[in-house]
Amino acid sequence: MSFQMQSFETVFENDDYIVVNKPSGLLTMPGRGSAAGEKNLLALLTRALKRPMYVVHRLDKDASGLILFAKTEAAHKYFSGLFERTSLGVRAAGGDAAAKKPGGIEKKYLAAVHGLITAGGEVNKPIRQYGSGRMGVGFGGKDSVTKYAVLEHYKRATLLEVELISGRRHQIRVHLYHIGHPVIGDRLYGDPAEQALYPRLMLHSYSMKFAGMQGEKRAFRADPPEDFLGVLPCL
Numbered sequence: 001m002s003f004q005m006q007s008f009e010t011v012f013e014n015d016d017y018i019v020v021n022k023p024s025g026l027l028t029m030p031g032r033g034s035a036a037g038e039k040n041l042l043a044l045l046t047r048a049l050k051r052p053m054y055v056v057h058r059l060d061k062d063a064s065g066l067i068l069f070a071k072t073e074a075a076h077k078y079f080s081g082l083f084e085r086t087s088l089g090v091r092a093a094g095g096d097a098a099a100k101k102p103g104g105i106e107k108k109y110l111a112a113v114h115g116l117i118t119a120g121g122e123v124n125k126p127i128r129q130y131g132s133g134r135m136g137v138g139f140g141g142k143d144s145v146t147k148y149a150v151l152e153h154y155k156r157a158t159l160l161e162v163e164l165i166s167g168r169r170h171q172i173r174v175h176l177y178h179i180g181h182p183v184i185g186d187r188l189y190g191d192p193a194e195q196a197l198y199p200r201l202m203l204h205s206y207s208m209k210f211a212g213m214q215g216e217k218r219a220f221r222a223d224p225p226e227d228f229l230g231v232l233p234c235l
Helices: 041-049 073-092 171-178
Strands: 009-013 017-022 064-070 106-114 121-124 127-129 135-137 145-153 157-164 203-211 217-221
Touching: 009 217, 017 041, 041 064, 064 073, 073 203, 106 171, 121 171, 127 171, 135 171, 145 171, 157 171
Parallel strands: 064 203
Antiparallel strands: 009 017, 017 064, 106 157, 106 203, 121 145, 127 135, 145 157, 203 217
């Protein structure tokens, strides 16, 4: 049963790991560009659970949704391996999403983007970091594959279900920007003045599936929050 714990919702917890539903605007952990003393999920968890916590993957500050933290070194090694296995499978297959190595973590997102996308598709473009710190599609980058399906059309926008086949920093935002449909509210990869009109980044991690440490199948879901749903009728 889920419960509220200091700015985030705990979706599942056992002795090895915890899955939480992060709100938009909360850092996963301190990093480059974050203000000194800025509240972050890692610190909140460490304080609430009174134990060291281990970051397995990250969720952008302005995105919301499911994120997993390990409680032990063994769990950190196991789940980091699952994420690495997902990306390695794509790399070994030359970026072929259909050949993704089994046994990784399946993550799906909801993304509201500018413009009308008529059908689902796939973006298979390498992603690299540039001198400005921004990520972008470019030669010499890491193999990156993003699949998307159309869920709903609005007057000037499209709601997508997005699946990460690999896991690069800002991958969804970079790939959708690359095809001319930036995520609504994205002030880094969209037009800053236009995106400032929206209260949040319209990206939400709503589904996560994987095999647990004992081989058990796990599936978690987090419905989009009110600050996400409230924007949709205005698009």
